[in-house]
Amino acid sequence: MSYLQGVYPILARKALARNIFDYTVHCPEIASQSRAGQFVHIRVAGHTLRRPISICEINREKGTLRLVFEVKGSGTEELSKLAPGDLMDVMGPLGNGFTLLEPTAKVVTVGGGIGTPPMLETAKHYGANATAIVGFRTAGLAILEEDFQKAGCDLRLATDDGTKGERGFVTDLLRRRLAEGPVDIVYACGPSPMLEAVVGACKEAGVRCQVSLEERMGCGVGACLV
Template sequence: MIKKVEMLISQRRIIALDTVELTLKNKYISQTARPGQFLHILVEGHSLRRPLSIASINKVAETITVLFKINGPGTKKLSEYKNGMYLDVLGPNGNGFQIEEHDNTILLIGGGIGVPPMYFLGKHLVEQGKKVISILGFQSAGHVFYEDEFEALGRTIIVTNDGSYGEKGFVTDALRLVEDFDCYYTCGPLPMLKAVTAKLNDCSGYISLEERMGCGVGACFACVIPTNDHFGYKKICKDGPVFHSKEVSL
C-alpha cells in the first residue's frame, strides 16, 4: 500500500559524475518495498514529484537507498538537500519485478540511472540462490558507479560509450560476451530498452521503464504506454514500471 511519509536523509554522497546517492530512513517503506518499485519525492519549489527507483533497502537499519542524476532544476535542488533534512515521499509505488522459480541464471542489464533498480533486484536474486550476470552501461569512466557492489553479486561487465572504461560501445554490444541465461531484466533509457528487447526477442525478459510522471499513483494519464494486445494503454506508474518485454510496445 502506498503511503505519504516523511523520510529522514541519513546520508548523502556524490558517487559519480552528476550522480547522487541518498540513504533515507523510514520504517514502513524499508519493510514493504520490493525490487522494481520506486519513491515519488516532492522537491521544494517544484509542483511535480520526482520518481526515483529504489537501489537497496536495509530492513534492520530501516533505510532505503535511492540514486539520481542531476539533469535539471528539480534534481539540482534535490542534490542540495543535506543530512538531517526530511523529504515528503509517496511510496512504495508501482509493481515490482516478477521472479520465476524455475529461472536459475539471470542476466541484468542496466543503463545509466537504470542501474540502481538492477542492484536491488540482483541482491534479492542472490539471496534466493540465483546466479546473476550483470551488464552495466555508462557514458564514460566518470559516470561509472556500483561496480564493486555488482561484482559481489556475480560476473559484471562494464560498458562505456566512449571506451574510457571497460568495454567500448553499448550494452547490446556486450551481449556477445554472455552465454546461457534463463531470463533477463533491464532498465534504462528508452532507446536502450528498444535495442535490448530487439536483440533478445527470443528470450524471456522484463523491462522497467524510466518515465516522467504526474500523480504517480494512476489517477491521471501522464505516463501511459501502448500495449501489444491492441486493447489500449498501461499506466507506467501503477501498472508498471515493470512489464514483460512482450507486454507493451516501445
C-alpha cells in the same frame, strides 16, 4: 495499489560521480513494503509535481532505502542540496516492480547510465547467478561497480568511448551472454533505444524480459492517466 507517504530523515549522502548523488533515507514503513524495481515519489520544495526516483537498495532490517539520482533540472538539483539530518517527503512504494524468480535462476540485469541503480536490488536477489551488465557514456560516469561485485554478481561493464571496460554498448555484452548459456530472465532499465535493443535481443534468443520505463509522469499512481 497500496502506498505510504511520510517525511523521513536522511541518514547519508554522497556524490558518486559528477551530478550523481546517493542518498540513504530512513523510512521503515515504506522499506518494509518495497520490492526490487519499484520507485518512490519525492516532494521537492517549490515544485507541484513530485519527482520519481527508483529504489536502488532496500534494507528492511535497518528500515532504509537507497536512492541514486542524477541532477537533470531544478527538481533534482533542489533534492541534491538535502543533507544528512534533513527530512525527505517520500511517497511509495510505487510501480509494479520486477517479477523475481527463485534466487537459483540464471538471470541477466542490464543497466544503462542512470538506469543502473534500480538493477542493484534485483541483481542482489540472485547474487552469483546474476550477470550484471552495466554501461556508461564514459569512465567518469561509471557507478555502483563495487556494489554489484560485493553482491557476488558477474559484472560486465561497457563504455561508449572505451575509457572503462569494453568499448561498445550493453546490448553487445547482452548478446554475448545470451549466446554463452541458458538465461531464465533478463531485466533492464535505461534509455528507450537501449531498452528496445534489449527487448529485440531477448526476442531473438527466446528469453523472457522485463523492462523498467522511466518516462516522465505526473502523479505516479495512475490518477493522471500518464
